[in-house]
Amino acid sequence: MSASPSFPAASGPATGPAVRPDWADPGPWLDASAIPERDDDDVGRLVRLLRDDPPAALERMAGEAERLTRCRFGRVIQLYAPLYLSNYCSSGCAYCGYAADRRQNRLRLEPDEIEAELEAMQRMGIDDALLLTGERCPEAGMDYLADAVARAARRFDHVGIESFAMSADEYQRLADAGCASLTIYQETYDPALYQDLHRWGPKRDYLFRLEAPDRALAAGMRAVGIGALLGLGDPIADVVALYRHARHLQRRHWRGGVAVSFPRVRPEPGYWQPRRPVGDALLARVIFAFRLCLPDTPLALSTREQAAFRDGMAGIGINRMSVASRTTVGGYRRAVEGDGGQFAVRDTRDVDAFCRMLRRKGLEPVFKNWAAIFNE
Amino acid sequence: MAFTFAESMKLTVNGETLELPGEPSLADVCRTLGANAERAAVLLNDTVIPRTQYDRIRFREGDRIDLVTLVAGG
Amino acid sequence: MKDALLLGGYEFDSRLMIGTGKFSDVAAMTAAARASGARLVTVALSRFHRAASDDLYQPLAAIPGLTLVPNTSGARTADEAVRAAMLGRELSGSPFVKVEIHPNPRHLLPDPIETHEACRRLAKEGFAVLPYIPADPVLAKRLEDAGCAAVMPLGSAIGSGRGLQTAEMLRLLIQDSLVPVIVDAGLRAPSEAAAAMEMGCAGVLVNSAIAVAKNPAAMAAAFAAAVQAGRAARLAGLMDCGESASPTSPLTSFLGGQEA
Numbered sequence A: 001m002s003a004s005p006s007f008p009a010a011s012g013p014a015t016g017p018a019v020r021p022d023w024a025d026p027g028p029w030l031d032a033s034a035i036p037e038r039d040d041d042d043v044g045r046l047v048r049l050l051r052d053d054p055p056a057a058l059e060r061m062a063g064e065a066e067r068l069t070r071c072r073f074g075r076v077i078q079l080y081a082p083l084y085l086s087n088y089c090s091s092g093c094a095y096c097g098y099a100a101d102r103r104q105n106r107l108r109l110e111p112d113e114i115e116a117e118l119e120a121m122q123r124m125g126i127d128d129a130l131l132l133t134g135e136r137c138p139e140a141g142m143d144y145l146a147d148a149v150a151r152a153a154r155r156f157d158h159v160g161i162e163s164f165a166m167s168a169d170e171y172q173r174l175a176d177a178g179c180a181s182l183t184i185y186q187e188t189y190d191p192a193l194y195q196d197l198h199r200w201g202p203k204r205d206y207l208f209r210l211e212a213p214d215r216a217l218a219a220g221m222r223a224v225g226i227g228a229l230l231g232l233g234d235p236i237a238d239v240v241a242l243y244r245h246a247r248h249l250q251r252r253h254w255r256g257g258v259a260v261s262f263p264r265v266r267p268e269p270g271y272w273q274p275r276r277p278v279g280d281a282l283l284a285r286v287i288f289a290f291r292l293c294l295p296d297t298p299l300a301l302s303t304r305e306q307a308a309f310r311d312g313m314a315g316i317g318i319n320r321m322s323v324a325s326r327t328t329v330g331g332y333r334r335a336v337e338g339d340g341g342q343f344a345v346r347d348t349r350d351v352d353a354f355c356r357m358l359r360r361k362g363l364e365p366v367f368k369n370w371a372a373i374f375n376e
Numbered sequence B: 001m002a003f004t005f006a007e008s009m010k011l012t013v014n015g016e017t018l019e020l021p022g023e024p025s026l027a028d029v030c031r032t033l034g035a036n037a038e039r040a041a042v043l044l045n046d047t048v049i050p051r052t053q054y055d056r057i058r059f060r061e062g063d064r065i066d067l068v069t070l071v072a073g074g
Numbered sequence C: 001m002k003d004a005l006l007l008g009g010y011e012f013d014s015r016l017m018i019g020t021g022k023f024s025d026v027a028a029m030t031a032a033a034r035a036s037g038a039r040l041v042t043v044a045l046s047r048f049h050r051a052a053s054d055d056l057y058q059p060l061a062a063i064p065g066l067t068l069v070p071n072t073s074g075a076r077t078a079d080e081a082v083r084a085a086m087l088g089r090e091l092s093g094s095p096f097v098k099v100e101i102h103p104n105p106r107h108l109l110p111d112p113i114e115t116h117e118a119c120r121r122l123a124k125e126g127f128a129v130l131p132y133i134p135a136d137p138v139l140a141k142r143l144e145d146a147g148c149a150a151v152m153p154l155g156s157a158i159g160s161g162r163g164l165q166t167a168e169m170l171r172l173l174i175q176d177s178l179v180p181v182i183v184d185a186g187l188r189a190p191s192e193a194a195a196a197m198e199m200g201c202a203g204v205l206v207n208s209a210i211a212v213a214k215n216p217a218a219m220a221a222a223f224a225a226a227v228q229a230g231r232a233a234r235l236a237g238l239m240d241c242g243e244s245a246s247p248t249s250p251l252t253s254f255l256g257g258q259e260a
Ligand code: SF4
Pocket: A089, A090, A091, A092, A093, A096, A097, A098, A099, A100, A133, A134, A135, A203
């Protein structure tokens, strides 16, 4: 399925799409007639699980995914909450409500506001915070982010960031400030589509973003979270590339943790419509297939998803979930007028309600990732 | 220090004490043991001597020499 | 070269390595070496003895296409192993060294701490270092970081013939390794060599199982065939195991029966 583009044409530098490294290329596995010469990471198995047709297979996969998740992670679901620090953004990602050309009430949390939001999160029981900003801009650059990380690290045992792609030195600086993990999604692994969607700004640099997790782990962060924004491109191609990316990181950085997330882009009234919408059944299949092929890897699901879907997936493949998210800046203390958020939160339950659901399913919500006694 | 010509030199070769006349060369030491100097590696007082320096080895009284060769092993 | 074994920048057309110890005589050993098709053959070092002219260089040099891999057997510390490696290089003219440091004479299990130190130093000296190690995935990564050309985890204790006792650790080790993994020690039957190759090992090293077979040359040929079969199976892609789980209540009913 393909829709005509609903966004202005790219206006960045007139370079061709990036040449992606072998380890992010799903190509050899997508063409059924071409058998890749070697398959050390058993990509073939993932592809078979993704393409296995009978609907009955999905139930079998779910059973196996649940068994593996329970073996490796027990009955525990790790909870985290995002904190949007700023929605200033210099980028032009066609699918995002915070893109620089969108009318948006721009806000940034000042230090005292950051403290107040962190305190509000603490009161909710959160101990694992993910700090978010848009693309690098004067309002929210490195100094701002490093300060926010240091503030959060004083309160929480685990602090992560989801922000713009940085240099190794910058990751080192954030790690030193107490940042334990980096979340960064490649959005799509298809270089041509990537260039279409990222209309201007530093984010147009496909390789700089693709290699950001390598730089972060080399700079001493403990873990990275990667993902593809499903709905942008061919979902099978993107998740196969995502799997290869995860395996690349696991081989290259044996001390580093690698987690995988499965964000879906949602239609936005009047704006962006996903070109290749991914339905619930396909998303479930993708998650089960990842659990079967990566039994030891944390798999995360955010509050972008509806409550029923999250409830169904908790513990059968998924072992890490965000909770009570506010995707608006300053959202933990108040609703901010005029800010539509980066994406719509579908699961709006509060921490208590969400934990009650998990316990009903025989799962134990856990707020602590690890005690930060090792972070100097 | 007085410089004198030694009559002979005492060397420990592969754990055995040998007394060789004059100033023995590596070839002399090998010959005494029946070893092929071409096919031996040399450890002089626990230091590996590269093949290219075999001609230039000058032993001194009391040196420990190990002549090593390839044997069966897994 | 098709599906060559890449080791320290060199290519080899056989994935079976053999050791030269424990044969009844040199003729049996060279016959087995030829029959195995091995390109990499390990040898040990020893002080020269007046009595026995046991230099293996000439008989092995007579077999075309062989690369000698001196080992450091007998070394009990990193210092001794480095010295042995230097001597071995002088004798073999080969950049390869198999680092083995196993101070306990009963089980001959490798000392990981001395091994790591020896490998670190030898890699800096430009050797293509092949360490014999316990099947420890973390140690394997540390050795990879230290610049080893491969890692050689044990299947079971040297000469024990107990097969792939370490299979589960080998699986974890192979899964994340960036250098070739060559199973060394403990194999008894060619089927075990095939199993190691199916798991994704880049090669296997066999010594005792060939040397003490009734017919060493025939056993060497059998191992060669097994290694090839296992490798071919690995490349062909083994079928997936069936998922046996059958949940009591449906897990996917929340999807409302829809399929992608
Ligand atoms: S996805 Fe991030 S970088 Fe792109 S427009 Fe949105 S906030 Fe900015």
